[in-house]
Amino acid sequence: MIRLFERIIGMADENQMTCCRMTLAQCHALVEVGRTKDISLNQLSQMLELDNSTLSRTVNNLVVSGLAERYEDPNxxxxxxxxxxxxxxxxxxxxxxxxxTYYETLFQMIPEEKRDQVIDSIHILNEVGSKIMCCVKEKKNEE
Amino acid sequence: MIRLFERIIGMADENQMTCCRMTLAQCHALVEVGRTKDISLNQLSQMLELDNSTLSRTVNNLVVSGLAERYEDPNxxxxxxxxxxxxxxxxxxxxxxxxxTYYETLFQMIPEEKRDQVIDSIHILNEVGSKIMCCVKEKKNEE
DNA sequence: GAAATAAATTTGCATATTACAACTATTTTA
DNA sequence: TAAAATAGTTGTAATATGCAAATTTATTTC
Structure with missing residues (x-):
């Protein structure tokens, strides 16, 4: 049961790694900047839960590669x-x-009569997972 | 929909990272050796789909930390x-x-009447995911 | 208004990861 | 028996990660 879930996660990770010859860290940073459009380095490190110095360097690699630009906040x-x-x-x-593409293929290959069930289950897992993470983060704040 | 799935994966990853002050790579190696009991370095690198040199060093770190031992195969x-x-x-x-603990908590927090559904869905996702991975690996072998 | 404090970012330092290439020792093949 | 194949280690280079220190800018305190 648990092993199955771990395998599903591993397979999704493997697909994410099939990216433009970039490292995973650069992928994460690029995707976050792409989704948020305009973000400060501070915000980015908070979102990715990494240290500022780490993100500074990762972003620098993106800039050097011509994928991102840094500019000064006017305010x-x-x-x-x-x-x-x-x-x-x-x-x-x-x-x-x-x-x-990966996820579309995944859902298309699910038997049609099971699709609603799977989607519902994903919602449930997300909701429950969020609750657990809330508790975990409360504990971290107490420590 | 897709974002939800990504979030579920992210949350499980985050729990896995809460490990004994070890790095993720060391975690993976340790867990695989722990599960397989006795494994050669070659097998380990195949299982984790990493280069031999990488695993040699990762295992060396485990050995230095006193968590693992290397010995010569008698055969x-x-x-x-x-x-x-x-x-x-x-x-x-x-x-x-x-x-x-994480997964147990996760399933316990699922409404009881939904548990079978969620478990069934996970089986479906695993089965479908495996099929996709088969196709991907066939493509890789052709290239 | 000046000084002290706080905040954002970069850089130094040390450790770890990753893969390709080269090397060594051992085993297999011809 | 020599050549080829295999397993593992080490060199090299690039990248990732976090703690600490340094610099610049903004905010707070007196």
Whole structure:
């Protein structure tokens, strides 16, 4: 039972890794910037739950690769904002499409009479998972 | 829909990371050795789909930390076998328990009348996911 | 208004991961 | 028996990660 769930996760991870010769960390950063459009480095590190220094370097790699740009926030010059270049947007869309294709294929291969059930179950798992994460985060804050 | 699924995966990953101050790669290696009991480095790198050199170093870190031992295969002296130390087994069990606790909590929080449905859905997802992976791996072999 | 404090980012430092290539020792093949 | 194949280790280079320190900018305190 538990092993099955772990396998499902592993398979989805494997598909995500099939991305444009980029590392996973760069993927995560690129996708987050692509979805949020305009984000400060501070926000990005909070979203990805990584240290600022880590994100600073990862973003630097994206910038060097021509996938992202850094610019100064006009309202507060301490802040660096990050946005994707045209090339970066192309990579972002490629990644999103790869994942969309995987999940679409996944759901199309589910027997038709079971689809609603599977979708409902995913909603349930998400809701329950969120509750567990709330408890975990409360414990972290207490420590 | 797709975002929901991604969130579920993210949450399970986050729980797996709550491991004994070890890195994720070390976790993976430790768990695989713990489950397989006695495995060669070659087999381990195939299972984890990583390069031999990578695993050699990761295992070396485990050995240095006192969690694993290397020994020569009596039947073929090219082979190095890996097994966990007592300390390693303790860490292995700790990791397995952390994950078991997470999933148990997860399923207990699912409404009782929905549990069979969710379990069935997970079986379906696994089966379908495996089929997709088969196709992907056939494509890789052709390239 | 000046000084102290806080906040954002970058860089130094150390450790770890990853894969390709080269090397060594052992086993298998011809 | 020599050549080829195999398993594992090490060199190399690039990247990831977090803690600490440094720099710049903004906010707060007096």
């Amino acid at each position: 507060d010059r301490r802040y660096i904002k990050i946005k994707l270049t045209e090339q970066g947007m192309m990579n972002f869309h490629a990644i999103e499409e790869t994942m969309n | 073929d002296r090219r082979y190095i076998k890996i097994k966990l130390t007592e300390q390693g087994m303790m860490n292995f069990h700790a990791i397995e328990e952390t994950m078991n």
